[in-house]
Amino acid sequence: MQRKPSRNPPADWSGAIYRALKSHRVSQVSYVPDAGHKRLIELCQADRAMTAVPLTTEEEGIGLAAGAWLGGARTALLMQSSGVGNCINALSLCANCGFPLLMIVTMRGEWGEFNPWQIPMGQATPDALRLGGVRTLRLERAEDAPGTVTAAAGLAFEGYAAVAVLIGQRLIGTKSFGEKP
Amino acid sequence: MSGAKLDRRKVVRTLLDRRGDLLVVAGLGSSAWDCTAAGDHPLTFPLWGAMGSASTIGLGLALAQPRRRVLVVTGDGEMLMGLGSLATIAAQRPRNLAIVVLDNERYGETGMQKTHTAYGTDLAAVARGCGFAKAEVVHANARIAGVRSEIHRGKGPLLYQIKIASDPVPLVLPPRDGAHLKQRFREALLGKTAAAE
Numbered sequence: 001m002q003r004k005p006s007r008n009p010p011a012d013w014s015g016a017i018y019r020a021l022k023s024h025r026v027s028q029v030s031y032v033p034d035a036g037h038k039r040l041i042e043l044c045q046a047d048r049a050m051t052a053v054p055l056t057t058e059e060e061g062i063g064l065a066a067g068a069w070l071g072g073a074r075t076a077l078l079m080q081s082s083g084v085g086n087c088i089n090a091l092s093l094c095a096n097c098g099f100p101l102l103m104i105v106t107m108r109g110e111w112g113e114f115n116p117w118q119i120p121m122g123q124a125t126p127d128a129l130r131l132g133g134v135r136t137l138r139l140e141r142a143e144d145a146p147g148t149v150t151a152a153a154g155l156a157f158e159g160y161a162a163v164a165v166l167i168g169q170r171l172i173g174t175k176s177f178g179e180k181p
Numbered sequence: 182m183s184g185a186k187l188d189r190r191k192v193v194r195t196l197l198d199r200r201g202d203l204l205v206v207a208g209l210g211s212s213a214w215d216c217t218a219a220g221d222h223p224l225t226f227p228l229w230g231a232m233g234s235a236s237t238i239g240l241g242l243a244l245a246q247p248r249r250r251v252l253v254v255t256g257d258g259e260m261l262m263g264l265g266s267l268a269t270i271a272a273q274r275p276r277n278l279a280i281v282v283l284d285n286e287r288y289g290e291t292g293m294q295k296t297h298t299a300y301g302t303d304l305a306a307v308a309r310g311c312g313f314a315k316a317e318v319v320h321a322n323a324r325i326a327g328v329r330s331e332i333h334r335g336k337g338p339l340l341y342q343i344k345i346a347s348d349p350v351p352l353v354l355p356p357r358d359g360a361h362l363k364q365r366f367r368e369a370l371l372g373k374t375a376a377a378e
Contacts, residue, residue, distance in 0.1 A: 027245075028241065028244055028245070051244050051273070053240075053244075053269065053272075053273060054269065054272060055265075055269055056265030056266070056268050056269055057265050059233070059234070060234075060237045060263070060265065060266050060269050061237075062231070062234065062237075063231070063233075063234035063235075063236070063237030063238045063240075063241065063263075063266075064237045064238070064240055064241040064244075065241060066234070066238050066241060066363075067206070067237065067238035067239060067240060067241025067242035067243075067244075067245070068241035068242065068244065068245045069241075069363075069367075070204075070226060070238070070241070070242050070245075070363065070366050070367060070370070071204075071241065071242040071243075071244075071245025071246040071249075071370065072245055072246070072367070072370070072371045072375060072378075073241070073244070073245035075241065089230075089231065089232070090231050090233070090234055092230050092231050093230075093231045093234065093238075093359070096229075096230070096359030096360070097359035097360055097362065097363040098359070098360045098363065099363065
């Protein structure tokens with residue numbers, strides 16, 4: 001797997017997202033891993049004030065977010081775009097109850113994608129989220145990470161909205177096989 | 182399998198008796214009606230949809246409130262839809278979380294079709310395989326009082342798959358408005374000021 005940095009030296013957008021989550025008092029971070037989320041997951045796992053929750057499938061994170069909010073805690077849910085389709089029925093929790101939801105989604109299937117199996121769900125992701133009642137914000141440039149994630153967290157936790165930040169595949173770097181990272 | 186199966190309403194009434202500050206999540210359908218029949222309560226969050234989510238809602242709540250006991254009451258069909266969540270829960274080892282699966286081996290709201298437990302799926306064995314601290318299939322009424330006690334004091338995560346009769350019971354419905362159910366729960370747990378955060 002090779003990831004081309006978006007800047008030289010690469011800007012630490014994962015660190016910026018982590019700091020934005022911290023400043024919004026997010027204490028549970030659930031995830032189905034994506035290579036694009038590797039550093040963010042490691043930062044959350046290393047933080048003793050955060051509980052990192054690996055999921056077997058992404059919709060578990062919607063239930064977790066609802067339960068955490070019932071208990072007075074804030075969560076973020078990390079996934080790649082292929083996981084968005086797994087969440088659709090669970091999103092009715094947010095639509096009916098007004099549970100805040102903050103999803104951080106790394107996009108596949110949109111920028112130089114080599115795997116055709118990633119393209120259908122990747123292309124459907126923004127519309128699928130919209131139909132499920134989730135507002136979307138795009139993150140395309142590393143320097144926008146603090147502002148975009150802070151805005152999304154505000155919409156979620158103060159606006160009681162379901163929000164997804166879609167991190168462009170161009171920022172993450174196009175995945176390829178056969179090369180060492 | 183033993184012959185006589187348990188009365189779901191009596192089981193849930195016993196489990197929720199003297200509930201103290203127990204926090205309850207009720208899975209959609211008959212499990213939610215059972216919890217309501219035992220007494221509607223602001224610290225019960227009944228589901229009307231999002232099938233498969235009861236257990237992960239319980240996990241989020243248990244992690245957010247480590248000093249409180251959390252009980253998920255759900256059905257076999259609802260639990261089967263979120264089977265992977267048993268692995269997710271076991272990985273977190275929440276000591277304060279218990280799951281009761283009311284297992285009538287049927288999809289009760291849709292025409293009493295058999296669920297996978299009718300064909301032999303052992304949910305307690307799945308939970309043990311995932312790493313639950315304790316998981317047990319319960320056949321006897323005499324065991325229910327002990328289960329209630331372990332829900333309050335046992336080291337979780339715990340799962341009890343309670344074999345119940347599939348006889349119809351009267352509908353006793355909780356409120357349907359999700360925003361109301363969420364807010365009354367938060368106010369009762371966190372107080373009015375914090376709940377309005």
